[in-house]
Amino acid sequence: MATLIAYFSRGGYNYVNGDIIELKEGNTKVAAKKLHDIVGGDLFEIAQENDYSDDYRECVAQAKKDYLEGVRPKLKAYPENIEKYDRIYLGYPNYCGTMPVAVFAFLEKYGFDGKTILPFCTNEGSKMGKSERDIKNACPHAVLKEGLSLHGADVQNCDSQLKEWVEKTRN
Numbered sequence: 001m002a003t004l005i006a007y008f009s010r011g012g013y014n015y016v017n018g019d020i021i022e023l024k025e026g027n028t029k030v031a032a033k034k035l036h037d038i039v040g041g042d043l044f045e046i047a048q049e050n051d052y053s054d055d056y057r058e059c060v061a062q063a064k065k066d067y068l069e070g071v072r073p074k075l076k077a078y079p080e081n082i083e084k085y086d087r088i089y090l091g092y093p094n095y096c097g098t099m100p101v102a103v104f105a106f107l108e109k110y111g112f113d114g115k116t117i118l119p120f121c122t123n124e125g126s127k128m129g130k131s132e133r134d135i136k137n138a139c140p141h142a143v144l145k146e147g148l149s150l151h152g153a154d155v156q157n158c159d160s161q162l163k164e165w166v167e168k169t170r171n
């Protein structure tokens with residue numbers, strides 16, 4: 001059974017525990033790499049062709065506008081042989097109460113009929129938001145497993161949460 005870990009993540013300035021600090025590596029990327037150590041498979045970064053600003057406030061304004069306008073950006077790259085994967089772990093930060101538009105674009109492009117999607121979402125308090133509903137709408141014929149919410153600021157210590165979730169959603 002082939003596994004893909006597809007994630008969106010943005011380094012640069014971000015909001016962490018009430019402060020704006022610079023992240024060398026995005027929180028979701030840190031979690032995705034830890035998950036990769038646990039489940040193996042292939043890692044793929046979902047990145048839009050035109051990155052959002054490194055500046056936190058500017059990024060929020062861009063992301064909000066794109067979400068409200070229903071933008072579906074072109075991605076920098078697309079995975080090869082996507083049809084070979086049965087399980088897709090999908091990682092993203094909570095943006096504006098749901099997923100970044102690049103993740104919508106990724107899901108809508110492939111649909112993942114009959115495949116299993118396992119979402120994990122890093123955030124600063126909104127948990128999964130309405131992202132699971134949005135995944136269901138984008139991929140109505142996929143099997144959607146219960147998602148995992150991770151506090152972005154604590155992502156360096158999320159190993160046991162990831163392991164528990166992997167076990168719980170194994171079947």
Ligand SMILES: Cc1cc2nc3c(=O)[nH]c(=O)nc-3n(C[C@H](O)[C@H](O)[C@H](O)COP(=O)(O)O)c2cc1C
Binds near residue numbers: 060095
């Ligand atoms: C554009 C933008 C919008 C965000 N919106 C939310 C939100 O609605 N709720 C929330 O809890 N956190 C929100 N956050 C915080 C991120 O979800 C959180 O910092 C996440 O861990 C960042 O992941 P990354 O470093 O992988 O990009 C937002 C951050 C950005 C940059």
